[in-house]
Amino acid sequence: MPETAAPMLSVRGVTKTFYPGTVNERRALVDVNLELAEGDFVTIIGSNGAGKSTLLNVIAGSLPVDSGAVVVDGRDVTRMHEHKRAAWLARVFQDPAAGTAPHLSIEENLAIAYNRGKPSTLALGLTRARRAVFREQLATLEQGLEDRMNHRVGLLSGGQRQALSLLMASFTHPKLLLLDEHTAALDPERAELVLRLTAQMVADQHLTAMMVTHNMDHALRLGNRLVMMHEGRIIHTLDAADKPTATVADLLDWFSHERGGMTDRTMLA
Amino acid sequence: MLGAVDQGLISAILAIGVFLTFRILNFADLTVDGSFATGTATSTILVFNGVPPVAAVAAGCLAGALAGGVTGLLHTKAHIDPLLASILVMMALYSINTHILWLGKDGIKRSSVALLGKPTLFTWLVKHQLRGTWVSIALIGLGVVVVLVLINWLLKTKFGLAVMATGDNPAMAQASGINTDNAKIATLMVSNGCVGLAGSLWAQYNSAAAVGDGTGWILIGLASVILGNAIFGTRYLWLATIGVVIGAILYRLAIFYALKQPFFDPNDTRLMSAVLVVLALVLTQWKGAQALVTQLSPWRKKNAPEPMTVAPNQFSPFAEADAAAQVVASGVPSDVRAA
Numbered sequence: 001m002p003e004t005a006a007p008m009l010s011v012r013g014v015t016k017t018f019y020p021g022t023v024n025e026r027r028a029l030v031d032v033n034l035e036l037a038e039g040d041f042v043t044i045i046g047s048n049g050a051g052k053s054t055l056l057n058v059i060a061g062s063l064p065v066d067s068g069a070v071v072v073d074g075r076d077v078t079r080m081h082e083h084k085r086a087a088w089l090a091r092v093f094q095d096p097a098a099g100t101a102p103h104l105s106i107e108e109n110l111a112i113a114y115n116r117g118k119p120s121t122l123a124l125g126l127t128r129a130r131r132a133v134f135r136e137q138l139a140t141l142e143q144g145l146e147d148r149m150n151h152r153v154g155l156l157s158g159g160q161r162q163a164l165s166l167l168m169a170s171f172t173h174p175k176l177l178l179l180d181e182h183t184a185a186l187d188p189e190r191a192e193l194v195l196r197l198t199a200q201m202v203a204d205q206h207l208t209a210m211m212v213t214h215n216m217d218h219a220l221r222l223g224n225r226l227v228m229m230h231e232g233r234i235i236h237t238l239d240a241a242d243k244p245t246a247t248v249a250d251l252l253d254w255f256s257h258e259r260g261g262m263t264d265r266t267m268l269a
Numbered sequence: 270m271l272g273a274v275d276q277g278l279i280s281a282i283l284a285i286g287v288f289l290t291f292r293i294l295n296f297a298d299l300t301v302d303g304s305f306a307t308g309t310a311t312s313t314i315l316v317f318n319g320v321p322p323v324a325a326v327a328a329g330c331l332a333g334a335l336a337g338g339v340t341g342l343l344h345t346k347a348h349i350d351p352l353l354a355s356i357l358v359m360m361a362l363y364s365i366n367t368h369i370l371w372l373g374k375d376g377i378k379r380s381s382v383a384l385l386g387k388p389t390l391f392t393w394l395v396k397h398q399l400r401g402t403w404v405s406i407a408l409i410g411l412g413v414v415v416v417l418v419l420i421n422w423l424l425k426t427k428f429g430l431a432v433m434a435t436g437d438n439p440a441m442a443q444a445s446g447i448n449t450d451n452a453k454i455a456t457l458m459v460s461n462g463c464v465g466l467a468g469s470l471w472a473q474y475n476s477a478a479a480v481g482d483g484t485g486w487i488l489i490g491l492a493s494v495i496l497g498n499a500i501f502g503t504r505y506l507w508l509a510t511i512g513v514v515i516g517a518i519l520y521r522l523a524i525f526y527a528l529k530q531p532f533f534d535p536n537d538t539r540l541m542s543a544v545l546v547v548l549a550l551v552l553t554q555w556k557g558a559q560a561l562v563t564q565l566s567p568w569r570k571k572n573a574p575e576p577m578t579v580a581p582n583q584f585s586p587f588a589e590a591d592a593a594a595q596v597v598a599s600g601v602p603s604d605v606r607a608a
Contacts, residue, residue, distance in 0.1 A: 060444070086446030099444070101437040104430075111427070112434050116446045120431035122423075168445075 006074050008208040009036040009059070009176050014068030016054055016232075028054040030232040032068070036176070036225075041202050041209045043219040045251065046229035052212040053094075055229070056178050059210075061085040073175050087117030090169035092162065094181040099165035102154030106145055106164065109153050110134045113168035137171055138164075141197065159190030163197055170201045177202065179211040183218070198222065216248045230258050272401030273525035277518030278409040279470045280489055282416050284497070284517040285510060286463030287490030292503065293424070294456045295436040299355040299487050300340045303362030304333040304461040306483030308468020310369040313382050313478035318374045322390045326469040332369075333465015334458040336362055341454030359483075367480050381479035389473035400474075412470075416463065417510055423459070424506055432456050464490075488542045493517035495549040499558075520545065 016029040028051045036042060044052050057063040059070055061082035069078045077085050093099045100109050111125045114134075131149065138146040141163045145156075153161060162182055169177055179198065183191035199222055202209050213219050219226055226243050228236040228251065236254045238246055283305060290298040312329035316322055336358060343354035371378045394400045394408070423429050434442040435452040442449050464486075472478040497516025503509040520542075527533050527541050552558045 062440075062443070081448075083443045083446050083448050086444055091444050093444075098438070099441055101434045101441055103437045104433055108430055108433070112430050112442075112445050112447070115427050115430070118427075118446075120426075120428040120447060120452070122426045122428055124425055125427045125430040126425070 007035040007071075008038045008040070008073055009034070009210075010069075010071040011035070011055070011059065012069045012071065014055075014058055014070065015066045016051075016058055016063065017066055020066075027232045029058065029065075032232070032234055034227065034234065036208055036210070038208055039206050040225055041207075041211070041223035042225045042227055043223040044210060044212045044227045044229060045214070045216060045219045047255075049231070050229040051232040052229050053180055054232075056091070056180050056210065056212055059176070060089055060091055060178055088175040089178060090116065090172065090174035090176075091178040091180065092165045092169050092182040094184050096158040096161040096165070096185055099168065100153045100161055103152060105150045105152055106138070106156075107131060107134055107149040109164065110137075110168060114172065116172045116174075137167055141167060157190075159186050159193060162186060162190070162194045166194065166197055166201060170205060170207065173205055173207070175208060177207045177209040179209065181212050181214060184214060195222065216251050220246060220248065220251070228254060230255075270522070270525060271403065271406060273521040274518055275401055275405050275409055275474070276471075277521035278406065278413050278514070279467055279474060280486075280521065281413050281467075281493065281514040281517035282470070283464045283467035283486060284490045284493035284513045285416060285420055286460040286467070287487070288494045288510065288513045289420070289456055289460040289463070291491065291494055292498070292509070293433055293436050294453060294460075296344075296351045296453065296457070297355070298337075298340060298457060298460065299352065300336055300358045300362075300457070300461055301464050301487040301490055302483040302485070303359035303366070304336040304464045304483070305468040305471075305486045306366045306478075306480065307332045307336055307362055307369070308465035309472035309478040309482040310366045310382075310480075311465070312469035313384060313472045314369055314372050316384055316387050316389060316473065317382055318372070322388060322392075322473060326390060326466065326473065329469030329472075330462050330466040333468065334462035336465070337457035337459075337461025338454060340461070341457040344457075345450035345453055362483075363480065366483070370478065370480060381477065384473070384476040387476070389476060390470065391474050391476075395476075409470075413514055416466070417514065420459075420463075421507055421510060428452075428455070485539050485542065488539070488546060489517075489520060492520050492542055492546045492549065495546060495553065496520060499549055499553045 011032055011034040014029050014032045015027075018024070018026045018028055026049075028049075032051070032055060034042075034055075044055070046052050054063065058065050061077065061080060061084075065078060069076055071077065072085070072088050075088075077088075091099070101112070104112075107126055111130065111134075114130065115125070134149060135146045138149070143160050143163055145160065145164065153164065156164065165182070182198075183194050186194060195218060198211070201207065209223070211219075211222060220243070224240045224243060226238040226246070227234055235258050283301065287298075287301060290296045308329035311332040312322075312325040315325035315328055320328075340355045340358045343349045343357065344351050347354075349357070367380065370380065370382055373379065373382060389395075391400065391405075394405050399405050424433065431442065431447045432452045432455070434445065434447060435449045435456075439449050442452070468482065472482070493516035494513050495516070496519055497512030497514070498509060500515070501508045501512025523545060524538055524541055528535060528538070533541070
């Protein structure tokens, strides 16, 4: 990666507090700074409530920041509405039901994703040419979905839906792909499949990506950088040089270091 | 009886509008009672003042669309609940509709206007005594087909997909770059445009309009949608919308025959409407009735691609429960939605 290039994503001093001034006040993000160069794939780990998902929501625009800035490819999107940012950002959610429209067919869902960042005009949503593209792309998922294009997405299994969500998120080549614990709701076998597809898509399309996960093994296996969060702060980072040699034991070590006497397992539960 | 079919076809245009909000957008829009009367008032007063009937109908349609737009703005920009936003507009429209009816060029403030001797869209039918015959059914039916084709085309466009996604999964729609506010406002405008159009035609068909014209039409629209969807399902958009038209005709026929019974009088129609909606809602939940309908409907068996694991009624009012059941069935805990 050329170090001189402008960062694809730049999070500058972002702070976010929920329920400020009440007894429930929770500082979800505290002066978070993060930069991703083009092609970076960062995995984010941390205990529950560390602010991982909040960080993704703030970048995607579904949550406003209290202070700080989010800059995507040189463009300040901090005050931009979520649906406008979606032109450059794509997400896959933890809940397989969240990223797709269950009562619409597979091809209709794909057509919506295909139109990402473009106006909803009165042109036909599905054409013969577009269906052919979809069929070809669906085949890469190895789920047999290419033969079920007019089936409703609600009929698919959780794993198939996440695979589809992944395809929908990636095939408009977003500047930034946000993955929010997208394998957490799947059984180990399906999680493995979706993970493999993720790695493949990010590599093939040279995407810049962020993946939140609870699974330290996944966090180490995927991506070239790693960020560890705790109580709204980034407490540890691994760059491209150090990440290949890091182990789960190292991660646990840093965690317990941060938490003093508390055991690793309770922290990560 | 054929007159009832005429009426059913005109109200079918309203029912298609209700289908757009209630089923596609998942938005309980009660503006209908107001925007229907806006349609009748606008088209009637314009004809009364000498405007050509076709232009008057177009204006009634536009006025309905504007009313829907206001509901949409109240909901999306002022963040008012759909039900409340539409009730507010419905109430406000009562006053506005009164003012519209006062716009007669003779300056007299009437609460109802009759189009005695004025030319309407239906003058030719009236002159040849063809209202309530197969001729009128064919002509009005042609108009309904045009609306059906337009709406089905609209839902197949990129805009239509955006609207369907907005109704089905708003979070996904936004994350896919869809401006859900605009999608809602536009759909409410198209829907109430249909309602205004139906009102305009209704007034010209009856050569009269009154302030209270709109009352109860949301129920008629809902009854038609629920009845039609119960018979034709919602798996295929074409069938679903045709079902809505047939539902509207069936509704009119049901009321027509009920009123022929000596123990009912016209005052009872609203009670009948309410009972009909309840019956349709309850029956569609009952598995026995679903099976019976499926057995009696050849198109369902022929087109059904596979046994449904999701409830057969797309966009059903119980879609949330269906989705939950689906999630449970696939072994995913239902409380995993990202914070």
